Amino acid sequence: MSRLQSRFAQLKEQNRAALVTFVTAGDPNYAASLAILKGLPAAGADVIELGMPFTDPMADGPAIQLANIRALAAKQNLAKTLQMVREFRAEDSSTPLVLMGYFNPIHHYGVPRFIAEAKEAGVDGLIVVDLPPEHNVDLCDPAQAAGLDFIRLTTPTTNDARLPKVLGGSSGFVYYVSVAGVTGAGSATLEHLQQAVARLRRHTELPLCIGFGIRTAEHAAEVARLADGVVVGSALVDRIAKAENDQQAVDGVLGLCRELAEGVRGARR
DSSP states (O other), X not given: OOHHHHHHHHHHHTTOOEEEEEEETTSSOHHHHHHHHHHTTTTTOSEEEEEOOOSOOTTOOHHHHHHHHHHHHTTOOHHHHHXXXXXXXXXXXXXXXXXXXXXXXXXXXXXXXXXXXXHXXXXXXXXETTOOGGGGGGTHHHHHHTTOEEOEEEOTTOOXXXXXXXXXXXXXXXXXXXXXXXXXXXXXXXXXXXXXXXXXXTTOOSOEEEESSOOSHHHHHHHHTTSSEEEEOHHHHHHHHHOSSHHHHHHHHHHHHHHHHHHHHTTTO
């Protein structure tokens, strides 16, 4: 059983959703970013998505675009991101960690090298925003063959004819992007989410995680009543943008993570 499978199985037994947190590796710099990463599980994160910085993050809104700019300015690269995972794993062997980003840096690094090093470092899965199922052979297939889950994004515009193709090669969990737009955009209505979850459950037995636009503990709790996981990224990254120093950045992210975790954990009581 993979870390992702066992984590979602444990949470199902506890009758609660997962809090899935996203931060960009190297934002605002390596040391502060590593401190945030190491602190997230104790602050209530059940699954961690770690962004691989990239110059052109086309699916991301202003908050995560700026996080990428800060990380790249601090000289973060893919090798350092994998090193960050190794340092995290030295202290935490149970929290699932997924790398999220775009294909260009992976292609540049070399796909076989990337897969081998990600697996060795302790990465559990990949979310690669700009690789549709038509390109499974480029990364999805070899990643899954090596034991890395490949997590697909589905959106409000993914219709019933397209869904089986998108979900066919998925593993780990399914990430439902609740709004048509970029990260940090407005949020979907509860009615829309109920309909989306019902539709997706007809097509897959994988855990369903909902993200894009979730910013508060109350909103996270609403989503946690419907889905298997609640994904929060931009709201956490905003805490780094507003911080005046590294310690404020660490405290800001972990403080909000604790609030969100409380909302998610109390949602179904």
